Amino acid sequence: MERLFTEEIKSLKLGEGETFRGEGILAVTKALLQSGVSYVGGYQGAPVSHLLDVMVQAREYMDELGVHVEACSNEASAAALLGASINYPARGAVTWKSIVGTNVAADALSNLASAGVVGGALIVLGEDYGEGASVIQERSHAYALKSSMALLDPRPDLPTIVRMVEEGFALSEASNTPVMMELRIRACHVQGEFAASSNQPPAVSTRNRLAGPPVFNYERLSHPPATFRQEKLKMDVRLPAARRFIMERKLNDISGPQEAPLGLIVQGGLYNNLIRALQMMGLADAYGETGVPILTLNAVYPLVPEQITGFCAGKDAVLVVEEGQPEFIEHEIGSIMRRADVQTKLHGKDLLLMAGEYTAEVILRGLTRAHRQYDKRVDLTATAAWLDGLDALRVEAAERLGGHVPPRPPTFCTGCPERPVFSALKLVEREVGAVHVAGDIGCHALATFEPFSVGNSILGYGMGMASSAGVNSLMNKRAMAVMGDGGFWHNGLLSGIQSGLFNQGDGVLVIMKNGYSSATGTQEIISSPLESARSEAKGQSAVHSNLTIESTLKGMGVGWMRTVNNYKVADMVSTMREAFTSPFQGLKVIIAEGECQLERQRRLKPANAKLLKEGKRVVRVRYGIDEAVCSGDHSCIRLSGCPSLTVKDAKDPLKVDPVAHVNNGCVGCGLCGEVAHAAVLCPSFYRAEIVQNPTWWDRARDKMAGLLTGWLRPA
Ligand code: SF4
Ligand code: SF4
Numbered sequence: 001m002e003r004l005f006t007e008e009i010k011s012l013k014l015g016e017g018e019t020f021r022g023e024g025i026l027a028v029t030k031a032l033l034q035s036g037v038s039y040v041g042g043y044q045g046a047p048v049s050h051l052l053d054v055m056v057q058a059r060e061y062m063d064e065l066g067v068h069v070e071a072c073s074n075e076a077s078a079a080a081l082l083g084a085s086i087n088y089p090a091r092g093a094v095t096w097k098s099i100v101g102t103n104v105a106a107d108a109l110s111n112l113a114s115a116g117v118v119g120g121a122l123i124v125l126g127e128d129y130g131e132g133a134s135v136i137q138e139r140s141h142a143y144a145l146k147s148s149m150a151l152l153d154p155r156p157d158l159p160t161i162v163r164m165v166e167e168g169f170a171l172s173e174a175s176n177t178p179v180m181m182e183l184r185i186r187a188c189h190v191q192g193e194f195a196a197s198s199n200q201p202p203a204v205s206t207r208n209r210l211a212g213p214p215v216f217n218y219e220r221l222s223h224p225p226a227t228f229r230q231e232k233l234k235m236d237v238r239l240p241a242a243r244r245f246i247m248e249r250k251l252n253d254i255s256g257p258q259e260a261p262l263g264l265i266v267q268g269g270l271y272n273n274l275i276r277a278l279q280m281m282g283l284a285d286a287y288g289e290t291g292v293p294i295l296t297l298n299a300v301y302p303l304v305p306e307q308i309t310g311f312c313a314g315k316d317a318v319l320v321v322e323e324g325q326p327e328f329i330e331h332e333i334g335s336i337m338r339r340a341d342v343q344t345k346l347h348g349k350d351l352l353l354m355a356g357e358y359t360a361e362v363i364l365r366g367l368t369r370a371h372r373q374y375d376k377r378v379d380l381t382a383t384a385a386w387l388d389g390l391d392a393l394r395v396e397a398a399e400r401l402g403g404h405v406p407p408r409p410p411t412f413c414t415g416c417p418e419r420p421v422f423s424a425l426k427l428v429e430r431e432v433g434a435v436h437v438a439g440d441i442g443c444h445a446l447a448t449f450e451p452f453s454v455g456n457s458i459l460g461y462g463m464g465m466a467s468s469a470g471v472n473s474l475m476n477k478r479a480m481a482v483m484g485d486g487g488f489w490h491n492g493l494l495s496g497i498q499s500g501l502f503n504q505g506d507g508v509l510v511i512m513k514n515g516y517s518s519a520t521g522t523q524e525i526i527s528s529p530l531e532s533a534r535s536e537a538k539g540q541s542a543v544h545s546n547l548t549i550e551s552t553l554k555g556m557g558v559g560w561m562r563t564v565n566n567y568k569v570a571d572m573v574s575t576m577r578e579a580f581t582s583p584f585q586g587l588k589v590i591i592a593e594g595e596c597q598l599e600r601q602r603r604l605k606p607a608n609a610k611l612l613k614e615g616k617r618v619v620r621v622r623y624g625i626d627e628a629v630c631s632g633d634h635s636c637i638r639l640s641g642c643p644s645l646t647v648k649d650a651k652d653p654l655k656v657d658p659v660a661h662v663n664n665g666c667v668g669c670g671l672c673g674e675v676a677h678a679a680v681l682c683p684s685f686y687r688a689e690i691v692q693n694p695t696w697w698d699r700a701r702d703k704m705a706g707l708l709t710g711w712l713r714p715a
Pocket of ligand 2: 414415622623640642643644645662665666667668669670671672673
């Protein structure tokens with residue numbers, strides 16, 4: 001796992017009157033415990049990974065409280081976990097990255113929302129939208145609408161986030177409906193503090209178990225004919241109850257003077273950006289004191305018609321600040337106003353962006369347009385000048401950079417075991433020609449960037465194999481699908497491999513067996529290496545088994561399977577060559593084995609530091625380039641893509657091109673040397689061993705080597 005949360009776990013134990021300090025997503029974790037949650041689960045993914053990571057690492061404390069923690073195999077199983085709240089007064093919370101995770105969870109979510117809940121059920125969504133996002137740009141809001149689940153979008157400050165978690169459970173129980181809470185990237189990582197309360201012992205827990213199942217009640221099943229009644233219940237009972245709760249508990253905030261020509265309605269999650277924009281216009285201070293009326297929707301669904309009409313009435317216009325598309329909130333406000341015959345003008349996407357992140361600058365531009373039209377009292381001269389200056393600066397910067405800013409694509413970590421697989425593929429393609437590569441979600445997706453530029457499609461997490469099936473049957477050449485071990489267990493095993501075997505597909509599948517769900521923060525999976533010391537430190541030893549990907553595939557009847565050490569590029573090349581050209585008809589699986597380098601370094605560094613402290617021998621491997629031999633054609637850089645392989649000016653005045661150079665970041669994985677060898681590139685790479693605390697034999701050997709090379713060196 002990417003972090004150990006030792007300090008944060010202490011914060012989870014804070015009691016009444018103490019102050020919690022930290023990031024937003026960890027405040028959510030504390031708020032869950034303050035709310036008497038009985039069980040927690042989820043599937044990792046930025047920006048909410050830390051919620052589950054900290055819970056998993058705090059297993060011991062969770063056991064003390066009687067809270068069950070489930071590291072789910074995917075988001076669908078996390079959503080189904082909430083089924084415990086359908087029949088029992090047990091509060092449950094799950095988390096995942098949205099929109100992708102919500103897509104995976106959709107089936108279970110629909111069923112859960114239809115049946116309804118007795119115990120509060122909260123779904124914490126990492127709304128991965130905007131400039132820092134790593135997924136498709138869609139909104140979770142659509143799911144709230146279609147399944148009639150309340151959706152909270154709290155202001156990004158810790159007291160509000162914590163309050164919304166606590167109110168979220170109560171809202172869920174008041175409306176008998178699961179509640180979703182979306183947290184944008186900045187809300188998850190916002191730093192702040194709040195006055196903590198003591199953790200509540202759960203009503204039902206691992207220490208206070210249920211006596212047995214409830215009396216059979218068909219109405220608790222999302223199965224016809226109960227589903228017909230459940231749909232009516234949603235409209236006639238649950239949503240009205242949710243609206244009442246939102247008003248009674250004042251979940252939404254109204255601020256600023258109410259007498260003004262222009263009002264603003266904003267999603268809670270955008271409140272900080274809105275205040276920053278107003279501050280730049282001189283209409284607010286940093287603490288949110290503002291001269292403009294604002295309705296902040298911490299509950300973005302359902303809207304409460306009386307609250308909307310009450311806020312809009314008497315104003316010339318309202319501007320809805322709503323990020324993403326379609327503009328669900330704006331449409332709903334339009335309907336509410338039309339039905340109530342409120343004549344206030346409605347603006348939103350017409351004055352703001354239709355798609356893309358609502359940064360303070362984007363909002364500032366929209367506010368400027370709205371104020372120009374409706375509130376002449378506001379002097380916009382300084383704002384307009386600032387925006388014009390910004391535009392001019394952008395033009396000037398682009399001109400100075402020759403028309404465009406050079407891209408800086410992300411890449412694999414230094415020494416990543418997945419990089420050699422793509423180096424090998426590049427070499428094989430020289431022989432068999434270009435192949436169609438069905439990509440997947442995971443670190444291996446970094447191969448889509450330069451220098452590899454490998455991958456023709458990405459259809460979702462674990463979907464690489466499934467997405468190659470159609471192409472494979474239409475092409476002369478076998479297609480290659482890529483999948484990580486995280487994706488394999490997430491759903492690739494069933495959606496792709498089982499389907500491929502069933503349909504007698506003839507493709508090639510490469511499974512990156514790096515041992516972890518690396519791209520989401522190196523969480524452990526069922527086939528992670530059994531290294532008890534590290535696993536126990538992470539509280540995960542209990543989830544391990546001896547299950548391997550190889551034994552699973554063997555059990556499913558895969559007839560062609562090879563496990564290859566990734567760093568042996570020549571072996572990987574010959575295995576791929578065989579897979580693409582073998583007469584074997586059927587699925588061919590290459591298991592590319594190599595531990596995630598990030599985890600390996602995390603494991604090795606403290607172990608080596610301990611050895612050094614004890615005065616014991618430690619050997620580090622580094623690679624280097626003999627610049628007298630390097631010809632400067634840089635094929636090694638193009639084929640390996642390692643960030644430690646760079647260039648420097650040649651000392652030899654006859655060499656005009658810079659020579660290749662290995663910088664200090666090298667972790668000694670050996671790929672560059674292997675690639676040079678497999679591609680018959682050049683002999684300029686050398687391998688060096690840096691020995692600390694050398695033995696007498698190391699010293700003697702070094703002395704002998706020195707004498708020998710001195711003797712061989714020409715005078
Ligand atoms: S996290 Fe691990 S698997 Fe992912 S790029 Fe880094 S070294 Fe490779
Ligand atoms: S420079 Fe070579 S040996 Fe060092 S990390 Fe990069 S590929 Fe591995």
